[in-house]
Amino acid sequence: MNEAFYQKLKTILNDKQIMIEEPLARHTTFEIGGPAQFLVLPESISQVTAAIKLCREENMPYYIMGNGSNLLVGDKGYRGTIIKLSQAFGKISVDERQYIVRAQAGILLSRLAAEIAEYSLTGFEFAAGIPGTLGGAVTMNAGAYDGDISQSILKAVVLDQEGSILRLTKEELKMGYRTTAIQDNHYIVLEAAFGFKPGSKEEIISKINDLNARRREKQPLEYPSAGSTFKRPVGYYAGKLIMDSGLRGYQVGNAQVSEKHCGFVINKGGATAGEVIALISYIIETVNHKFGVVLEPEVKLLGDF
Secondary structure (H helix, E strand, O other), rough: HHHHHHHOOOOOHHHEEEEEOOOOOHHHHOOOOOEEEEEOOOOHHHHHHHHHHHHOOOOOOOEEEEEOOOOOEEEOOEEEEEEEEHHHHOOEHHHHHHHEEEEEEOOOOOHHHHHHHOOOEEEEHHHHOOOEEEEEHHHHOOOOEEEEEHHHHEEEEEEEEOOOOOEEHHHHHHEEOOEEEHHHHHHEEEEEEOOEEOHHHHHHHHHHHHHHHHHHHHHOOOOEEEOHHHHHOOOHHEEEHHOOOOOOEHHHHHOEEEOOOOOOEEEEEOOOHHHHHHHHHHHHHHHHHHHHOOOOOEEEOOOOO
16 A cells, blocks of 8 residues: 555545545446555545645546446556545535526436436436436436437536636537547536426426336346447447347356347456456457447446456
8 A cells, every 4th residue: 555645645535535445346337346546535626626636746546437337447456546426426406496407526317317307307307317427427428318418518617637627618518429528638527507497297207217117128237237338330229230240148258248238248247357358349340340330339448457
């Protein structure tokens, strides 16, 4: 352990907010990944900025994560500091007169969608079943069922690489299909504001329940995964290409192409990051050979493999 760095961390965070050699398998939806040298749980913007500043001063690698829902961590872990924006960084405020909702980056999308529904506001139902946090969703312009973040976002508060706080308008966010200016500039989302329309609470909740039922029926939610493994190629569907390549149920070790939805690589139990990488590589090679389409992984890789 880097004792000197640990002591400096303790001037920013309390002992309960600092974890040493914490297995990242406990913090990702894939349930895969070796230990982080340090994992910290800030509860305010000032703690986030202070932790980043310390990492920069000490030449300590760092990575900001939310729910770990789009992340594959290497089996050897991450030699650096994980700054996790968890539920402690998940406050919400609602302006009922202007129908504006503000939320911090650590809030789960499922909880945020439920809160928005309680205020009878419509436009966020699509996000109720996405297993991530708001920060990650804004960063990648997450979407599902013909909805995405860009449809309702008004602005975002981000940190740039120098640790300065920026307030970006919707136009400045430059949101496209799974792309944003946040990704391009390696910004870190801290908060976001959204504008919605009033609606019927009963209809909103009914739509959320319907979409969640469709997800349970069509997606392998009973297994750990990182969601859709590949981006949608132009003019195709990744899942269908994989299925038509004869890869439904194909396994490398305990990593498997889901039999329910071929666009998902799942952890059948005890899968390693190495097995997942090998399976993803085989899928890409096979689909390209059969259809001439190069699939692009949507899952982010972190750490040492």
